[in-house]
Amino acid sequence: MSHNAIQDRPPVTTTTAVKHDPLRHARLPRWTPFAVAVGSITAAVGLGLAAGWHSRIQWGLVAATFFVLATYVITTKVEGSRQAKDRVATSLVWVCFILAVVPLLSLAWVTISKGLEVLDPYFLTHSMNGVLDAEAGGGVYHALLGTIEQVGIATLIAAPIGLLTAVYLVEYGGGKLSQAVTFFVDVMTGIPSIVAGLFILATWNLMLGFGPSGFAGAMALAILMMPVVVRSTEEMLKLVPNELREASLALGIPKWRTILKVVLPTAIGGITTGVMLAVARITGETAPVLLLVFGTKLINPNPFEGAQSSLPLYVYEQYAVGTDAAVARAWAAALVLIAFVMILNLVARGIARWKAPKTGR
Amino acid sequence: MVTTTPPIRNSRRAEGASRPGDKVFLGLSRGSGITLLVIMAAIAVFLTYRAVLAISQDSTNFLTTSEWNPAGQPPVFGIAVLAFGTVVSSIIAMVIAVPVAIGIALFISHYAPRKLAKPLAYVVDLLAAVPSIIYGLWGAIFLVPYLGGLNKWLDDYMGWTYIFDKSSDGVARSLFTVGILLAIMILPIITNVTREVFLQVPKMHEEAALALGATRWEVIRMSVLPFGRSGIISASMLGLGRALGETMAVAVVLSPSFVISGHLLDPGGGTFAQNIAAKFNEANEFGRDALIASGLVLFVITLLVNGAARWIIGRRKEYSGAAA
Numbered sequence: 001m002s003h004n005a006i007q008d009r010p011p012v013t014t015t016t017a018v019k020h021d022p023l024r025h026a027r028l029p030r031w032t033p034f035a036v037a038v039g040s041i042t043a044a045v046g047l048g049l050a051a052g053w054h055s056r057i058q059w060g061l062v063a064a065t066f067f068v069l070a071t072y073v074i075t076t077k078v079e080g081s082r083q084a085k086d087r088v089a090t091s092l093v094w095v096c097f098i099l100a101v102v103p104l105l106s107l108a109w110v111t112i113s114k115g116l117e118v119l120d121p122y123f124l125t126h127s128m129n130g131v132l133d134a135e136a137g138g139g140v141y142h143a144l145l146g147t148i149e150q151v152g153i154a155t156l157i158a159a160p161i162g163l164l165t166a167v168y169l170v171e172y173g174g175g176k177l178s179q180a181v182t183f184f185v186d187v188m189t190g191i192p193s194i195v196a197g198l199f200i201l202a203t204w205n206l207m208l209g210f211g212p213s214g215f216a217g218a219m220a221l222a223i224l225m226m227p228v229v230v231r232s233t234e235e236m237l238k239l240v241p242n243e244l245r246e247a248s249l250a251l252g253i254p255k256w257r258t259i260l261k262v263v264l265p266t267a268i269g270g271i272t273t274g275v276m277l278a279v280a281r282i283t284g285e286t287a288p289v290l291l292l293v294f295g296t297k298l299i300n301p302n303p304f305e306g307a308q309s310s311l312p313l314y315v316y317e318q319y320a321v322g323t324d325a326a327v328a329r330a331w332a333a334a335l336v337l338i339a340f341v342m343i344l345n346l347v348a349r350g351i352a353r354w355k356a357p358k359t360g361r
Numbered sequence: 362m363v364t365t366t367p368p369i370r371n372s373r374r375a376e377g378a379s380r381p382g383d384k385v386f387l388g389l390s391r392g393s394g395i396t397l398l399v400i401m402a403a404i405a406v407f408l409t410y411r412a413v414l415a416i417s418q419d420s421t422n423f424l425t426t427s428e429w430n431p432a433g434q435p436p437v438f439g440i441a442v443l444a445f446g447t448v449v450s451s452i453i454a455m456v457i458a459v460p461v462a463i464g465i466a467l468f469i470s471h472y473a474p475r476k477l478a479k480p481l482a483y484v485v486d487l488l489a490a491v492p493s494i495i496y497g498l499w500g501a502i503f504l505v506p507y508l509g510g511l512n513k514w515l516d517d518y519m520g521w522t523y524i525f526d527k528s529s530d531g532v533a534r535s536l537f538t539v540g541i542l543l544a545i546m547i548l549p550i551i552t553n554v555t556r557e558v559f560l561q562v563p564k565m566h567e568e569a570a571l572a573l574g575a576t577r578w579e580v581i582r583m584s585v586l587p588f589g590r591s592g593i594i595s596a597s598m599l600g601l602g603r604a605l606g607e608t609m610a611v612a613v614v615l616s617p618s619f620v621i622s623g624h625l626l627d628p629g630g631g632t633f634a635q636n637i638a639a640k641f642n643e644a645n646e647f648g649r650d651a652l653i654a655s656g657l658v659l660f661v662i663t664l665l666v667n668g669a670a671r672w673i674i675g676r677r678k679e680y681s682g683a684a685a
Contacts, residue, residue, distance in 0.1 A: 058510055086576035093472050096464025100552075103545050104488055107499045161393045168390035181394040183671070184401045190599070190667030191404070191660070192606020194634045198656040199404045202411045206646065223400060230397070256386035277490075284492020287608035287634065291641055312494045312609070319498055319613060327502070334495045345490050349483075 026078050033091070036074065040066030060102070064095045115335025118328045124336070128297035136325040140333045142299040143314035147340075149303040150214045150293065150310055151283050154221035159275050162229025169230070170237040171259055188227040196223040197288030205292070212294035214303030217310070220288035225278045232274025236267040269355020276348035280341045286312035311337040404660070412654035415647065423654065427621055429640065431651035438651050440658055445621050446536055446630040447659070450611070451604040453540025453625070454547060459597050461544070462551035467581060469552075470559040482556065489549035497613035500542040501534075505614065508533040508541065512626050527626040534616040537625040539632075542610055547600035554599060558592025559585055591673050598670030602663050608634035633659040 044063035053059065071091050075084035118136075126139035165185070169178050200220045204210050240263050248258040264271070294307035295317055309317075311333055318330035416423050418436055426439020469481050512533050519525040566584035575583060586593075611632050617639060618629035631639075637652045644652060 053510065058514060082576055082579070086578040089578035089581070090472060093464045093468045096461045097468045097473075100461055100465050100545075100548055103504075106503065107491070107496070110499055110503055111495060161396055164390040164393035165397055168387075168394045172387060172390060177391070177394065181397060184398055186671045187664060187667055188397070188401060190602040190606075190663050190670075192602075192608070192634060192663055194606065194608045194637055195404070195408070195656050195660045195663070198637065198653050199408060201649065202407045202653055203403070206411065206649065207407075223404075226397060226400075254380045254383050256380075256382045259386065280490050284490075284494065286492070286494045287638060290609075290638055312492055315494050315498060316609060316613070319501065330498060334498055337492055338495055341490055341492060342487065345487055349486075 028075065028078050032074070033071070033087075036070045037067055040064075040070055064099075067091055068095065111331065111334050111338055114328070114331035116332075118332035119335055123329075123332055127299045129299070131297070133321045133326055134323045136328070138329060140311065140314060140329075140336055142296070143309040143311045143333065144336065145299065145301060146214055146293065146303075146308035147283060147310040147312075147337075149301075150218045150221060150289070150308070151279055153215060153218035153303060154225055154282055155275070155279055157219065157222040158225035158229055158278070162226045162275075162278075163233055163271065165226075165230045166233035166237060167259060167264075169234055171255070171263070185227045185230045188223075189231065191224065192287075193220075193224055193285045194287040194291070196220045197291040199223070200288070201291050212292055212307050213305055214293055214300075214308040217289045217293035217308070218303065220292055221282040221285060224285060224288070225282050228278040228281060229275055232277065233267075233271050236270030236274065237263060239270070240266045269351050272355075273348040273352035276344050276351070280344040280348070283341055283344070284312055284337060286316055289313045290316065311340070408653055408657040408660060411650045412657040415650035415654045418647070419651075427619055429619055429636065429651075431648040432645060436647065436651070440633070440655050442619050442621055443631050443633045443636050443655055444658070446615075446635075447605055447632040447662075449625065449630070450536045450539045450543060450632060451601055453537060454543035454604045455597060455601055457541060457544035458547050458551055458600060459593075462548050462596070462600070463555055463593060465548070465552045466555035466559055467585070469556050471577070471581060471585070485549050485552050485556075489553060493546060493607060494609045494613070496542060496546050497610035500538070500610060500614045504542060505533050505538060508538050512537070516626060524623055524625050526624050528624050529627050531628050532616075533626070534614060534628045535626050536615070536630045539611050539615050540625075542614055543604045543607055546607065546610060547603050550603060551596045551600040554596035555589065555593055558589040558596070562588045591676065595670040595673045598666055598673070602667045602670070605666065606634055606659060606663050607632075608638050611635040612638040 041063045043066050044059050047062060048059040068088055068091050072084050072088050075087045079087075122137075123139040124144065125141050126137075127142035128138045129142075131138035165181065169182060172178070173182075197217075197220045200216055200223075204216050204219065205212070210216065244262055244266060245258055248262045249255065253261075289310045290313055293310060293313065295309050295313050296307040297309075300306050300308050315330045315333045315337065318326040318333065321327075415431070419426075419431075419438060420435035421428075421437050421439060423439050424444075425441050426437065427441040429438045429442075430436065431438045465485070469478050469485070473481060509532070512527060512535075515525040516527040520527070562585050566588065567580050570580040570583050612635045615630065615632070615635055616628045617631040617635060619631065620629050622629060633655050637656055640648065640652060
């Protein structure tokens with residue numbers, strides 16, 4: 001029956017289908033988006049010049065609006081409204097991307113170009129001792145030293161606690177306590193840095209009566225660092241295949257030796273990466289350092305006594321001074337800081353790729 | 362056979378606990394976990410304690426007063442301006458950042474050429490690591506002058522909306538500028554988390570939509586966005602948490618004043634974190650307690666926001682949230 005039904009179809013329909021194939025809509029040529037983009041940018045620049053707008057951002061926004069509108073109108077005319085929506089969505093996504101890239105590129109470019117004006121070996125090896133605000137010269141050595149000491153102490157406090165907590169959560173976890181720890185680690189990730197600073201201020205400085213010091217700052221930084229270390233280590237330990245643990249336990253090796261000799265070495269690459277990323281994150285924290293370390297122009301190598309400086313704090317102080325020479329120093333210190341953080345990031349990601357745990361698949 | 366399993370597990374646990382090395386190691390790791398809990402509890406307790414010391418001396422209502430003078434006789438301070446500024450600047454940041462971040466995440470996961478997508482994701486990762494003080498420096502020196510034109514345009518054509526009415530002259534060191542800067546700062550983190558969720562959309566869903574003849578946008582609307590909705594919400598909340606607690610960028614860009622003004626383009630206003638950073642150096646011990654009280658409010662707000670985000674993530678086990 002069905003066979004008959006198919007054969008019953010008059011052959012005439014196929015010929016009409018060839019004439020007016022419903023499966024193939026009219027399509028715009030591939031170069032259409034480029035043409036529309038060029039057109040709308042030209043129109044926006046022309047309009048901007050004619051109306052005398054000064055802001056280049058405004059030109060860009062007008063061009064983007066033209067582009068989206070023109071795309072919609074042209075595509076609706078030729079391809080239909082569904083395709084038009086698709087094209088508008090595509091162009092909106094591109095516009096989003098460009099909108100975001102412009103400020104971020106500008107940030108990188110400005111920091112590098114302004115920073116290189118002042119940055120030289122002298123800047124890295126001298127402090128601000130005796131340098132007047134309006135005077136050029138001086139350097140960032142005391143701040144660099146302070147940052148390295150504070151971040152080092154913070155890492156010494158936070159890394160072991162964070163690591164052991166992660167081991168507890170993954171290897172011994174499952175109970176009520178580990179659920180609570182997991183939840184509060186998550187919550188702790190979101191603590192504003194200034195609140196961590198206030199906490200140390202309230203306890204260490206106001207209640208115990210200590211003065212500002214690098215160590216106080218380091219404790220606040222450690223609070224900010226711990227949850228980051230826990231989360232990343234936890235993820236890495238979860239990647240270690242269970243067969244490895246079982247094989248080791250089956251050989252009669254105690255659990256703690258299994259963890260130390262089998263689980264941790266397998267995940268060591270990822271754990272190192274996590275710790276370094278956490279270090280990179282706290283290196284740029286200004287707020288707790290501002291409250292607790294206080295800032296100084298002198299070199300103070302002792303983190304346990306007296307005010308120190310740190311790179312982000314130095315940037316803030318020099319900006320606040322406001323003279324040309326000081327702002328130039330702020331940019332140079334910002335470049336040093338960003339280079340420090342980026343190098344840490346790149347090395348950490350390099351280690352992650354190089355020592356990625358073998359998941360067995 | 363079923364009954365044999367629990368005894369084996371029990372005996373292993375008992376044996377493990379009997380070894381001294383295991384006991385020490387378990388103690389150490391459990392102790393670390395407990396240390397974390399203790400720190401969290403201590404933060405809450407000590408901040409509350411110092412805050413209560415300050416608030417009990419406050420001669421006005423702490424929540425509704427828009428003045429900050431803890432050194433006065435009697436001391437007068439309240440958080441109305443700070444709460445207003447924090448909420449408004451964060452809302453501006455969210456309104457700008459969330460759609461753009463979703464756009465970038467879609468761009469990386471679905472639109473960008475394959476060769477471009479991976480390096481882009483990498484760059485976004487790196488951008489999340491740029492210290493906030495550098496965003497602040499850039500914002501104060503570059504963004505503020507550039508926004509002058511936009512502000513004038515908004516004032517000219519949107520002034521009738523009241524919020525875009527610029528009633529005083531001066532540079533754009535306003536809550537609006539702060540909101541834009543915060544948006545730029547939280548873009549990378551929202552993008553990262555959202556992108557991770559988008560990549561987890563089952564390929565089958567997308568292919569099914571494509572097989573039905575859907576365009577790329579329809580695929581995204583029908584399969585990607587519904588799947589990623591909770592991820593988007595939680596990513597936004599994480600970004601909101603950052604924006605609420607951001608200190609240095611706001612402190613550098615805003616020119617603070619203790620006035621609540623609906624004119625967003627006017628310089629002035631303040632946020633919790635910015636106020637702490639700005640008032641800290643000149644404050645005596647009581648003034649510091651007052652600042653701690655305002656910090657406690659900030660702490661509670663971010664706690665609620667982050668808790669809500671985690672709760673939403675927690676309902677979906679597939680997504681780990683490791684990148685956050």
